[in-house]
Amino acid sequence: MSADHHQRQLQEAIVHHRAGRLDQAGTIYRRVRAALPNNFDAVHLSGIVALQQGRATEALDLLTRAHRLAPKNVPCALRLGHAFIAGGRAAEAEAVLRAVVALDGKSAEGWETLAYCLKLQDKLAPAIECHRHAVSLQPKFAKSWYNFGLTLSLSGRYAEALACHEKAIAADPAYTKGWYGRAQAYHQMHRLPEAIAAYEKFLELEPGNHEARTYRLFALNHTDGLTREQLFAEHVAFGRATGSHPVPDFPQTSESGRRLRVAILSPDLRAHSCAYFLEPLLRHLDPAQFELYLYHDHFREDAVSTRLKALAAVWRNFVGQPSEAVEQAIRADQPDILIDLAGHTGMTSRLPLFAKHLAPVQVNYLGYPNTTGLTAMHYRFTDGVVDPVGEADAIATEKLVRFAPTAWAYEPPLNAPDPGLPPCVATGHVTFGCFNSLNKISDTTLNLWARVLATVPGSKLLLKGRGLSDPASRQRYLDRVATTNFPVDRVEFLERTATTEQHLALYSRVDISLDTFPYHGTTTTCEALWMGVPVVTLMGDRHVSRVSGSLLTAIGRSEWIASNAEDYIRMASQLANDPIVLATARAGLREQVTKSSLGDHLGQSARLASALRQCWTAWCASRPAARAVA
Numbered sequence: 001m002s003a004d005h006h007q008r009q010l011q012e013a014i015v016h017h018r019a020g021r022l023d024q025a026g027t028i029y030r031r032v033r034a035a036l037p038n039n040f041d042a043v044h045l046s047g048i049v050a051l052q053q054g055r056a057t058e059a060l061d062l063l064t065r066a067h068r069l070a071p072k073n074v075p076c077a078l079r080l081g082h083a084f085i086a087g088g089r090a091a092e093a094e095a096v097l098r099a100v101v102a103l104d105g106k107s108a109e110g111w112e113t114l115a116y117c118l119k120l121q122d123k124l125a126p127a128i129e130c131h132r133h134a135v136s137l138q139p140k141f142a143k144s145w146y147n148f149g150l151t152l153s154l155s156g157r158y159a160e161a162l163a164c165h166e167k168a169i170a171a172d173p174a175y176t177k178g179w180y181g182r183a184q185a186y187h188q189m190h191r192l193p194e195a196i197a198a199y200e201k202f203l204e205l206e207p208g209n210h211e212a213r214t215y216r217l218f219a220l221n222h223t224d225g226l227t228r229e230q231l232f233a234e235h236v237a238f239g240r241a242t243g244s245h246p247v248p249d250f251p252q253t254s255e256s257g258r259r260l261r262v263a264i265l266s267p268d269l270r271a272h273s274c275a276y277f278l279e280p281l282l283r284h285l286d287p288a289q290f291e292l293y294l295y296h297d298h299f300r301e302d303a304v305s306t307r308l309k310a311l312a313a314v315w316r317n318f319v320g321q322p323s324e325a326v327e328q329a330i331r332a333d334q335p336d337i338l339i340d341l342a343g344h345t346g347m348t349s350r351l352p353l354f355a356k357h358l359a360p361v362q363v364n365y366l367g368y369p370n371t372t373g374l375t376a377m378h379y380r381f382t383d384g385v386v387d388p389v390g391e392a393d394a395i396a397t398e399k400l401v402r403f404a405p406t407a408w409a410y411e412p413p414l415n416a417p418d419p420g421l422p423p424c425v426a427t428g429h430v431t432f433g434c435f436n437s438l439n440k441i442s443d444t445t446l447n448l449w450a451r452v453l454a455t456v457p458g459s460k461l462l463l464k465g466r467g468l469s470d471p472a473s474r475q476r477y478l479d480r481v482a483t484t485n486f487p488v489d490r491v492e493f494l495e496r497t498a499t500t501e502q503h504l505a506l507y508s509r510v511d512i513s514l515d516t517f518p519y520h521g522t523t524t525t526c527e528a529l530w531m532g533v534p535v536v537t538l539m540g541d542r543h544v545s546r547v548s549g550s551l552l553t554a555i556g557r558s559e560w561i562a563s564n565a566e567d568y569i570r571m572a573s574q575l576a577n578d579p580i581v582l583a584t585a586r587a588g589l590r591e592q593v594t595k596s597s598l599g600d601h602l603g604q605s606a607r608l609a610s611a612l613r614q615c616w617t618a619w620c621a622s623r624p625a626a627r628a629v630a
Helices: 003-018 022-035 040-052 056-069 074-086 090-103 108-120 124-137 142-154 158-171 176-188 192-205 210-220 228-241 273-283 303-311 323-333 443-455 471-482 500-509 523-530 547-554 565-576 579-595 601-622
Strands: 260-266 290-296 314-317 337-340 361-364 379-382 399-402 431-434 460-464 491-494 512-514 535-538
Touching (some): 003 022, 003 040, 022 040, 040 074, 056 074, 142 176, 158 176, 260 273, 260 323, 273 303, 273 601, 337 601, 431 500, 443 460, 512 523, 523 535, 523 547, 535 565
Parallel strands (some): 260 337, 431 512
16 A cells, blocks of 8 residues: 555544544554554554553553654653553653653653652652743643642642642632642641631532542541531542442452452551551461552652562552552452551542452551441441440441451551650659641640640640741741640740651650540550650540540550540649659550550451451352352
8 A cells, every 4th residue: 555545544543533532543553553563653653542541561562662763752752751650660761751851851741741750759859850840841831830739748848839739720720730739738738727628619620539538538537626427427428429339240269268368558558657557467467368469559668668568479559550550450469358548548549449349358447547438348447445336336337347455556666765764854844745747736635735734834845747847837836826825935846857766756855745636646646655655635436536545545544544624634734743653654654565455466466367357258158159169
């Protein structure tokens, strides 16, 4: 056939391609490619179709061939970079994309894609510089400002991130993600009322955005103005919004006693508080009984990730991958049990995938202090203190499995300093402290603390949290504290420390830890106890406000659990006036934690294994008898 004929075919395919008829376009491109294997347009455009249809391996092959045919073609090199990213090969993408911006330094898309590629590799500082190039080239392009803001947030530069999202909105008020970015920046800056309002504004524009819904739910857990029933209704609404999906005919054999494939999906399989509680359990999990698949969903992998990888038969990182690709990979793995550790806290919400029934047994555990709202999430692992029988079951869409005395197993850092003496011995005054996330410091909490300080003359309060070193954020927080008649002159603010060792060392300045309400501490409660610091907590009527109660009950210190505000103030005051009790706690709390169920890693792992087995056995029993395997 003539060259003109093939050119007419290409033009026909391009018309289909531009109209979104990818199958028709791909078929014609293949036909031309078969006749002219070195035709750049046919190979290049075939690669683009494959990339658009999620066939990453084929796209990578085709675009690599096209790049060889025209190594200086910038659009082709850009698509090749995208294909490497889609295939989880960010380092190779970086090399290609650096060549793109070297060829064309005015390619805003090139700089922006390179920024994303660097972000995937946890190279945030050079990614920020790439974003600067992009926005300087197209200052009126809202998407560039939005992406710049996301990377700044990952670097902890929240005020700058907010400014970027404001510029995105100014550039294009119809660009809805700008409103979403602004909501997230408010959330990260601990401006919760503004964040919740901004999420709701965004959801008016994009009501089907499940990720925004999940962040809003996380924010609502911190507020002290909703009843547990209202909060439950919000979660149920999320479950309804994800839709109802049919349960597939799973291929797994229903042998109750066989080795089980257990998969865990989380963005926190790294140096993160969730992993601190997970690692000791997985380390003792019997590999003869459980084959472990770990699905990480974050760009950062570190020493904790390396240790967890060693425990897994399979490790996958799903960061940046679309939901369709994640679903396909998990279904191909065929896990018997799939465990979600994120709930409504993940950077990218994967809960809608659980609504599609990816495994016969689906479990939520550890990461989120509330129901997921999904009926397809069969179980939530917890304990009887944090989720009392009866009342807690009524506000959960999952079946609650109270598998242990406490739902947590704490593994302290190896480099934790010794507790030492209570600081009041040297200072002559009592120092209360709280190192919980600043989002957890509600107005109820501030009023409680103000009353504690009023009851203990000369006492001080030490607070620590991300963002307090930023002058504007610090002043905003001071202004908020002042509105609650809080004695600002008796409060000291500290920024987050660079290392866990430095963080723990700051407990040498704290005599008594004051827990937040309604959102309790978890890791911070364990850390305070490990450093010999008593924790005074106020028990509420839902999981989020009962966590410290569970931890204190587990180590035998229920005398620090208050049932009302008056109890909380009395307990804090009594501790402050009893230096002998403080010194005794300083010397003995670490041993109490170690000897409790909280420190019983082997036993807790066995309890977890037993609960998983029971959930699996229940699924096997629910299968039609004809499918059972003897």
